[in-house]
Amino acid sequence: MGKKSWELDRRTFMKGLGVACMLPYMEAMGAPIQKVGAMSEAPKRLCFVYFPNGVGLPPETNPDHKNWNWFPLGEGKDYKFTNTLSSLERHRKEITIMGGLSHPKSRNLLGHLAGDTWLTGGDLRGSQYNNNISVDQVAAQHLAKHTRFPYLALSTDGGIGYKSRVSTLSFDPNGRPIPSEHRHREIFERYFALGGGETSQLRRKSLQQEQKIVDLVLEDSKRLQKRLGKNDKLKLDEYMTSLNSVEEQIKRNEKWLNVPMKSFNSDYLNLNPNATVDPESYIRSSFDLMVLGMQTDITRVMTYMMAREDGMGFGENFPKLALGLNKGHHSISHDKTKNHWQEWGSYDQWLAKQYSYFLDKMKTTEDEYGPLLDNTLVLYGSACSSTHDAVNYPLVLAGGKNMGVNHGTYTKFDDHSPMSNLFVSMLNTMGIPVESFSDSTGKLQTDIFS
Template identity: 70%
Template sequence: MSRKPWQLNRRTFLKGVGVSCMLPYLECMGAPAVASASAAGAPKRMCFVYFPNGVGLPPEDSPHRADWSWFPRGSGKDYTFTKTLEPLEPHRDKLSILGGLSHPNSRSVLGHIAGDTWLTGGDLRGSRYMNQVSVDQVAAQALAPHTRYPFLALSTDGGVGYKSRISTLSFDLSGNPIPSEHRQRDIFERYFSPNGGGTTEDRRKSLQQGQKIVDLVLEDSKRLSRHLGSQDKAKMDEYLSSLSSVEAQLQRNEQWLDIPLADFDASNLNLNVDATVDPEAYLRSTFDLMVLGFQIDLTRVMTFMMAREDGMGFGENFPMLALGIKKGHHKISHDKTKDHWIEWGRYDQWLTKQFAYFIDRMKNTHDEYGPLLDNTLTLYGSACSNTHNARNYPLVLAGGENLGLQHGEYTVFDEKHVPMSNLYVSMLNAVGIPTVSFADSNGPLPSVFA
C-alpha cells in the first residue's frame, strides 16, 4: 500500500530539546485515536518518586555511619542495608540501589536547584531559567495513545513553585514546569469519575463548551500576540502552549467518553487526609491513588514529589509531625549537634517506609497481566547526596521484572563516564520507546538493564 504524502513512517524519530526518541503513534501514521491495553499487550509503565534535601551520610569516622548512612554497606549482591533502607529488605529482589549518578550540569550548583533538573538533566547554571523536557513527559507523549490520560503529575504542595523551590517534577517540551496536583479528593473526582456524576451526554456538552471557550481564547490570544514586545510575546507563547495542552486533553476526553473505566474497588482510599496533621496518611493516600491509577490503566506515567526543597512547603514539618523530632527536614540537614545523624537517619528511614509501602502495594496489586510492579519502572530518590551536594544522587530503581531488569545489587557508577541521563535512556527503551539519547547522555546504563 502506498503511503499518502501527509503520512509519517511509524519509525519516525523526534530530535531536539535534549532527546532523540521515536514519535508516538499519530493519526497521520494511521494509528487509532485510542488503543487498548489488550491490543498493545501488557502495559509498560514509568513512575518517579522524589524527596528533597539529600540524605544522611555520616563520615567514615562517625559512630553512626554503620547504622544511619543512607547507602548500603558493601556492593554487588552482597550489600547490606543500614537501618535507613532496611524497610526495603522484603523487596530486595525487586530493586537495585544506584550510586555515583548525577547530572554533570547540576554538580556545581547548590543542591536545591538540582531538584529542578532531576528528571531533565537541564543546565540551570546561568541567570536565565533554561530547563528542558523531563523524561516522564517524553514517556507520556509516546504512551499517551494507550490511556485516558497521558500522565499524572502529583506533589505534596501542588502547583509549580519557583526556581530552586520547584513543586513539580514534570517539564514540558519547552522546559516549562507543569503544575502538579495535591488534593486527593479533587484528584479522585477529576480522574476516576470521568462523567463527574452526570450522564455521558451532559459530559459531552460540557466538553464541547470547554472546547469552544478554549478556541475563543486561543484566537484572541494569537491576535494580541502580534502586537506584543519580545518578552511579553515569550510569556504569551507559554500561555498559548498551556491552552493548547488543555485543548488537546479536552479532545482526548471526548474520544474516551464512551469507553467506561475498568471496575475498581475504592473502599481502601482515604481521601480525607491532611498533610499538616498526619503526613504518613497523606503520603500513603497519594500512593494508593497511584496504584489504583495504574491498576485500571488510567495512565502509564506518574510523578510524585513528596516534598519541596529547602524547608519550603508542607514537607518541612513532616519530621516533627511523624517522629516528634523538634526540627524540620531542612534544618536537620544543616544541623551539627550530637544527635544530628540519628535524627536525619530516622527521618530518612521514615521516608523509606513510605516508599516501601508503595512498592508493597504495587507488588501485591494485580491487573490482568500480573503484579503491577513487574511491568512498572519506579525510580525513588533525590537530587542531593548530602545537603547541597548535587552529586552521587541517592537512588532506588524498583520493578520492571517483565521489562528486562536484573535486580538485587548495589552498583556505584563512575560519574566521570556515566551521567544520570544514561539511566533515563535505558528506562525509555525498557518501556518500549526506542531512544538514542536524552539530555547529556552518552549511551545506556551499563548494568541493571538486560
C-alpha cells in the same frame, strides 16, 4: 479619561484566563489515539518518586555510619541495609540501589537548585535557566496513544513553585515546568469519575463547556497578539502553548468518553488527607491514587514529588508531625548537634517506609497481566547526596520484572557517570527507541538491564 486603543481590559481577559487555567494542564502528544481502549500486550509503565534535601551520610569513622548511612554497607548482592533503608529488605529481589550517578551540569550547583534538573539534566549554571524536557514527558509522548491521559504529575504542594525551588518534577519540551496536582478529591473526580450512562452525559456536557471556554480565550488571544509588545507577546505565546495542550486533552477526553473505565473499588481511598496534620496518611493516599491509576490504565507515566527543596512547602514540617522531632527536614540536614545523624537517619527511614508502602501496594495489586510492579519501572531518589552536594544521587530502582530487569544488588557507579545514561536505559527497557537523552553518553553500563 477614555481607554487608549492599546490598553487591555485586564479584568475581562484574566477572567477567561482564570477559568481556563482551572482545567488540567496536559502536553499535546503527537501520536493520535489508536484503537481506543484496546490492549494487545501488557502495558509498560514508568514512575518517578522524589524527596528533597539529600540524605544522611555519616563518615565511615563515625559510629553512626553502620546504623544510619543511607547507602548500604558492602556492594553487589551481599550488601547489608543500615537502619535507614531496612524497610526495603522485603523488596530486595525487586529493587536495585544505585550510587555515584549525577547530572554533570548540576554537579557544581548549590544542591537545592539541582532539584529542578532531576528528570531533565538541564543547565541551570550562570544567569540563564536552560532547562529541557523531563524524561517522563519523553515517555508520555510515546505511550500517550494507549491511555486516557498522557501522564499524571503529583506533588505534596501542587503547582509549579518557582525557578530553583519547583514543586513539580515534570517539564515540557521547552523546559517549562508542568503544574502538579495535590488535592486528592479533585484528582479522583477528574481522572476516575468517567463512568457511562448519566455520568457520561454530564461529562460530555462538561467537555463541551470546556471547549467553549477555550475557544473564547483563543479568539481573544488572537486579537490581543496584534496589540502587545515583544515581552508581552513572549508571555502570551507561553500561555498559548499551555492552552493548546488543554484543548488537545479535551479532544482526547471526547475520544475516550464512550470507552468504559475498568471496574475498580475505591472504598479504601482517603480523599481528604491533611498534610499539615498527618503526613503519612497524605503521602500514602497519593500513592493509593497512583496505584489505582495504574490498575485502571488511565495513564502509564507518573511523577510524585513528596516534598520541595530548601524547607519550602508542607514537607519541611513532616519530621515534626510524623516523628515528633523539634526540627524541620531542611533544618535537620544542616544541624551539627550530637544526635544529628540519628535524627536525619530516622527521617530518611520514615521516607523509605512510605516508598516501601508504595511497592507493597504495587506487588499486591494486579491487573490482567499480574502484579503491577512487574510491568512498572519505579525510580525513587533525590538530586543531592547531602544537602548541598549535587553528586552521588541516592537512587532506588524497582520493578520491571517482566521487562527483563535484573535486581538484587547495590551498585556503585563511577562518579562521572551521567544519570541521563540511566534514563536512556530505562526508556529503552520501556520499548522507547531513544539513543540519547539530555547529556547522556549512551546507555548505562550495567547488567541491571538485560
